[in-house]
Amino acid sequence: MLMRSALRTWSFPRTDRVPGLGFASQGLHMPPCEFQPQPYQSLPYEYMQKVHHAHSGYLRGKLYRRPLLLHQGHMQWLWDMDGRRYLDLFSGIVTISVGHCHPKVVAAATRQAHKLWHTTNLYMVPSFYEYIEKLAATLPEPLKVIFLVNSGSEANDLALFLAREHTGNFDILTLGGAYHGGSSQSMGLTSLSTWKHNLPTSFGIHATMCPDVFRGPWGGAHCRDSPVQTLRTCSCSPGSCHAKNMYVQCFRDVLDSSVGKKVAGFICEPIQGVNGAVQYPKGFLKEVFDMVHDRSGLCIADEVQTGFGRLGSHFWGFQSHDVMPDIVTMAKGIGNGFPLAAVVTTREIADSLGRAKHFNTFGGNPMACTVGSAVLDVIHEEGTQERSAELGLRMMQALAKFREEFRVVGDVRGKGLMIGLDLVKDKESRTPLPTEEVTEIMQDIMEAGVLLGSGGNHNTILRIKPPMCLSEQDVDFAVAVLHQALTRHAARH
Ligand SMILES: Cc1ncc(COP(=O)(O)O)c(C=O)c1O
Structure with missing residues (x-):
């Protein structure tokens, strides 16, 4: 049994990643955010892993190489234990409609x-x-x-x-x-x-x-x-x-x-x-x-x-x-x-x-x-429905161009802020892209500071369903991050 004494408050050592700027090496800059999250002061990551194995009934999905530990949210933003900021394009599975911890x-x-x-x-x-x-x-x-x-x-x-x-x-x-x-x-x-x-x-x-x-x-x-x-x-x-x-x-x-x-x-x-x-x-x-x-x-x-x-x-x-x-x-x-x-x-x-x-x-x-x-x-x-229409159009029109540029982007579809990118092995057969390659792409997108989901019978469709409080700048940033991840994938395969 895990010792209760181990459940002490704990602060994870901060890394040299600049909150909100993503990995500097990737050269993409997140839109600014004035909100200041609290520093992470709770259970250690590895300790939580142990508790998970000992007591959690849930099998954790393999979304990323290491599960992400998130501890605070504000509108379209989430923060991890390192104070690193993410643009949330998945809304806790299409659930955060108006923004994390919306003040009202x-x-x-x-x-x-x-x-x-x-x-x-x-x-x-x-x-x-x-x-x-x-x-x-x-x-x-x-x-x-x-x-x-x-x-x-x-x-x-x-x-x-x-x-x-x-x-x-x-x-x-x-x-x-x-x-x-x-x-x-x-x-x-x-x-x-x-x-x-x-x-x-x-x-x-x-x-x-x-x-x-x-x-x-x-x-x-x-x-x-x-x-x-x-x-x-x-x-x-x-x-x-x-x-x-x-x-x-x-x-x-x-x-x-x-x-x-x-x-x-x-x-x-x-x-x-x-x-x-x-x-x-x-x-x-x-x-x-x-x-x-x-x-x-x-x-x-x-x-x-x-x-x-x-x-x-x-x-x-x-x-x-x-x-x-x-x-x-x-x-x-x-x-x-x-x-x-x-x-x-x-x-x-x-x-x-x-x-x-x-x-x-x-x-x-x-x-x-x-x-x-x-x-x-x-x-x-806040006119979120109208914002969904405008921002969804902006994002889909930009993503649609990816089909000409990337072999693996078979389809871009959706309406408003409910968007799917169907990843394929080749466009002729529409065979789904191998799951491992989708996971690599998802990992790259996450490391560049954007969270999205995957779905479909083969888990090969990227799902974009952000909180409806997104801005134009966020959309452009997300499109740039996806472009970068797909470029890297093309270079690898
Ligand atoms: C379309 C649809 N219906 C029903 C459900 C079930 O909802 P819940 O997980 O709240 O039971 C979901 C959950 O993902 C869903 O996407």
Whole structure:
């Protein structure tokens, strides 16, 4: 057993790296930041490694050669134990929507923490009503009835429960490449090999072909709702889309062959997050939603990553597909890092739960509601949705040029501040780049002071989803860092 006496405060020796300037040898300079972090004065790195092996149940992903120890955050910035500053382009997996420790959110949470933390929804508390009214105002009619829970997985579990209770049907359709969570039910909805296990989670759940216009069998140069299209050719006449028709046909085949005459529903992300910003052909969701409704099913939009203005053009991702879901689930960015999630639906569907009582101890607790309210205020006051549109465009246009310059950049896609760079062995076959090479690139990017994520079935897609408080200078710096890392990779291989 590890000695408690070892848990002393400790300061890691500072290196000669200048906070905020990255490695001087790399010649790239971070945009300035006036915020002064505290020096790191906590557990030693190696000691924490030992505690991890002894007591942590989690296997740590191999993101970098050595796990990064982060101890402070401010807006788009994070600091490690050496006082080294990073531009966070991954937001704790698309969760820091308005900025790390955003002062307005911190102030609201602090006020509430001194007042009331928890009561359960057995009682009335003002912060709950203030919040659900504010959240409902962001959604169109008839999506006005809200359940609050604590995580995206819980929200999707509840959405499934609602769809099955309301329709009296059982079968649920989902898309290949989807990620909907880690609970038994939401693991069943997920269709990415990394997150599938030998467990009976998918009973009554049917995955249909992922309508990925870059990797899939069909796709052309006009298919997606993005400033950047694939480099595939297209011979469709204006107004028609062969790829969309083919993927719709695949969906119809599953409906016709694998499920009963009636279904409980269909769940999808407006843009696939964990799968690396995969976008469907325009019009696909509209046709599929109609088919599901024709079979008495409900359509569920999982906005866990795409919501709260991240896509720039709309507040909710489903709006960019011109569809009206019956249920919307949301988490992550909703609380800017605080555990909060929601399921929004119509009064009629919500009332189906009257037949099956549902209870959630923490859902809608005063702390979460206060934080959620402050996050919505910041989004509106600081125009983060508009910023997402502008900055996302700036970044995607710059990154799109990488496809001409680098053999390994196969695709650049996304919308607003939800961007994916699909790394390939060669552009012809679109074979994913070996994982070790992706890891090298990620390591170089991190060492130059930028954090981003990876995703997709082979973990070869770079995922860029920063807090929406980014600046133009940050975007240009990030593009320069990625350029440098890809140049180094090209020199090595
Ligand atoms: C689209 C989507 N849905 C659901 C979830 C599950 O959310 P949570 O991890 O909060 O349970 C995630 C998490 O990454 C997600 O990306």
